[in-house]
Amino acid sequence: MSNRPLNVGLVGGGKGAFIVHPHQKAIHFDGTRRVVAGALFPDPKVALEEAANWPYPIKGYGSYTEMIEANASLPEDQKLDYILIVTPNFVHFDPAMKAMKAGIAVFCEKPLCLNLKEANELVKTSRKLNVPFGVAHTYLGHWTSRLSRYIVRSGLLGDVRWADSSYIQGWLATKLEATGQQQASWRVDPKRAGGSGCGGDIGTHALMQLRYVTGLEVEQLSAQLETFVQGRQLDDHFTIYCQLNNGAKALVRASQICIGFKNDLGIVVAGTKGSLRWRQEDPECITICLPNQPDRVYWRGAVTPGDGFLPKDMPADLMAEPTIPSGHPEAFHDAFARLHRCFEADVRKWKAGQKFSVDGSKYANVEDGWTGIAFIETCVKSSAKKGAWTKMPKKI
Ligand SMILES: NC(=O)c1ccc[n+]([C@@H]2O[C@H](COP(=O)([O-])OP(=O)(O)OC[C@H]3O[C@@H](n4cnc5c(N)ncnc54)[C@H](O)[C@@H]3O)[C@@H](O)[C@H]2O)c1
Secondary structure (H helix, E strand, O other): OOOOOEEEEEEOOOOOOOOHHHHHHHHOOOOOEEEEEEEOOOOHHHHHHHHHOOOOOOEEOOOHHHHHHHHOOOOHHHOOOEEEEOOOHHHOHHHHHHHHHOOOEEEEOOOOOOOHHHHHHHHHHHHHHOOOEEEOOHHHHOHHHHHHHHHHHOOOOOOEEEEEEEEEOOOOOOOHHHHOOHHHHHHOOHHHHOOOOHHHHHHHHHHHHHHHHHOOOEEEEEEEEEOOOOOOOOOOEEEEEEEEOOOOEEEEEEEOOOOOOOOEEEEEEEEOOOEEEEEOOOOOEEEEEOOOOOOEEEEOOOOOOOOOOOOOOOOHHHHHOOOOOOOOOOOHHHHHHHHHHHHHHHHHHHHOOOOOOOOOOOOEEHHHHHHHHHHHHHHHHHHHOOOOOEEOOOOO
8 A cells, every 4th residue: 555644433532532532642643644534422413513523624424334334435545444443342343343344454442342252253253354453452552561571471580470460440439420420331331341340441451461461371260359339230349360371370450449549550470580560650660670689670761681681682673662762751642652553564564465463462452352351251250159260261
């Protein structure tokens, strides 16, 4: 294809929506992608009004079905290259399937969908039609997550014995949904959020961080899904003890009732030679603890290969990822931009008829999304049996 900017269509994002905005900024970050269209709201009239009021010109559609169908008859330079799905969880499956079938790549918010039946179909369809499919696990996009992954997976900390991956918030410590607050209302409704509230919403991020950094998979788990706020149908506190496929143990935990906690996602990995600590609220550095040595703090943009811990031959693609000098802080939007940048590279290869990877090393893919849903379903089953150890389903 020509090197025109990639055209992105939004599914969701009107009327006070949250996550569309970090995404749309990140899409425009490099000048090589742009939002050109949107089906922004379930009501067609409002969807068109919202598109007309968007901060820059986009083509509005009354529904995502209309947007996807209209694509076939657009001239090449106006066709959508990918859609971004930023709707509540119950409106992920249908637009993703319709887009893939129309030959449009998909970047979808997490959790991937509502249940394993939908997840199976999404994986099978993306494989069959060979369409790039990314899932927006934001925090993989921090350069320090990439570095953590390299350090742990290349064995610099020895064998992983233990990990603690957690995402702690406090914004649902009261019955916020009773006030009609938009983001809370659908997140506590099983029909719109899925089988777990807190687990689906942020436990899936903690799981993804664990899998991305360690390369290990959960084999079986013992789950406690708890609801502290009276009258809420879904869990607001999620504690999962996991056995990993190398024999290590891990906690994957999340909470939305810890007053004062904001977006405290973090991971500790303890290996036989040392430990690693990372927190997304302080995302520019990681701490490495080695026996009988002062702790090492590695800052993005200030890493020296061959320093006595990191080897001389650090991977070229890791060291070459575009960043700004250290001390000019990167954060949430940069992480999103890194995901979209890497997804763009795959979409361009796909459009050019070349092999593309979508291998999960730069952003989560549809199989990662599947694993998140499989994890949630297994947690719900285990918790219903008072935390009985329960095996994860086999990968498809
Ligand atoms: N990756 C992250 O860090 C992160 C953070 C927040 C939310 N999320 C995920 O993003 C998704 C959206 O969350 P949010 O907090 O932005 O929700 P939100 O309620 O703020 O926004 C959802 C938007 O979807 C629109 N919508 C609903 N049904 C639609 C339909 N049929 N057609 C078109 N638009 C429709 C709503 O009108 C709204 O504009 C969820 O899946 C959530 O889990 C991810």
